[in-house]
Amino acid sequence: MTGFPKGGTRTSRPRLLAVRAAAGVIAVLLGVAGCTGPAGSGDGTGPTSGSGWAAGITPEWMSRQMGLPVPSTAGSPEAAYESTSRYDTGLLTFTLTRAEADTYLKENPPTGKLLEPTAAAAVPPHDFAHFGLPEPETFKDGLRYGDVCPGSNAGGPTALPSGVPEAYDTSEKRCVLLYLHAYAPDRTRVYLRAHYGPGTAPARPSP
Known part of the structure; x- marks a missing residue:
């Protein structure tokens, strides 16, 4: 028989319906909490479900996405x-x-003049700190720094589709921000950073 708990005491139908309704509300609230996650997620300030560091x-895969090579003589590629x-x-x-x-630089010239900073910027460690390096x-x-836009003929990403925000589209080419830091008398570290907007990010390799 329905409507009877284990002890055999009859439960009225209105009360049973009220209990079921309350249980449904709790389930919905739990579902919403599970979707939103902890504070900071979903607002761009922290990783959301399925996001974060891949x-x-x-280096070979990231080089292909950027359309910029890693020389065979390069040291410590990451x-x-x-x-x-x-x-x-992408880093x-x-x-x-x-x-x-x-x-x-000659083989991958920047768009416009290669720049030198007038002062160091106080930026929080995040991107290249992932490798234990200063930003x-x-x-x-x-x-020295500048934008390098390899274009589709360099074997890298093709031009962005129409409708992509301008922040991710420079002269219809996906550009990469390049930094060169002469950290020793005969050594230079190359930093490359590329941003991919919603719907334009390359498919990440399987773990």
């Missing part, structure tokens, strides 16, 4: 890829000799 990212609810960020870094860095913006001496 596993299995290699790559990472992070997703948030607002945009994705690639390696070291070269000063002469190799100059050659790299390139925190350097003033020995730093």
Whole structure:
């Protein structure tokens, strides 16, 4: 028989319906809490479900997405890829000799003039801190930077589709921010950072 608890005491139908309704409300509230997650997630300030630092990212894979090569002579190549609810960020870094860095610039020229900072920027560690490195913006001496836009003919990403926000579209090419930091008399560290807007991020490799 329905409507009878284990002890055999009859439960009135109105009361049973009220209990079921209350249970349904609780289930909905729990479902909403599970979707929203902890404070800070879903607002671009922290990773959401299915986001954060991706596993299995290699310098070779990130190089292909950026359309910029990692020279065979590069030292300490590292790559990472992070997703948030607002945009994705691809990172690639390696070291070269000063002469190799100059050659790299000639083969991958920046759009416009290569810039030098007037002062070091106070930015919180986040992107390249993932590798245990300082952020390139925190350097003033020995730093040069600029946008490199390889375009579709360089074997990298194709032009962005129409409708992509301008922040992710420079002259219809996906550009990469390049920093060169001469950290030693004959060594230069190359920092590459690319942002991918919603709907334009490359498919990440399987872990």
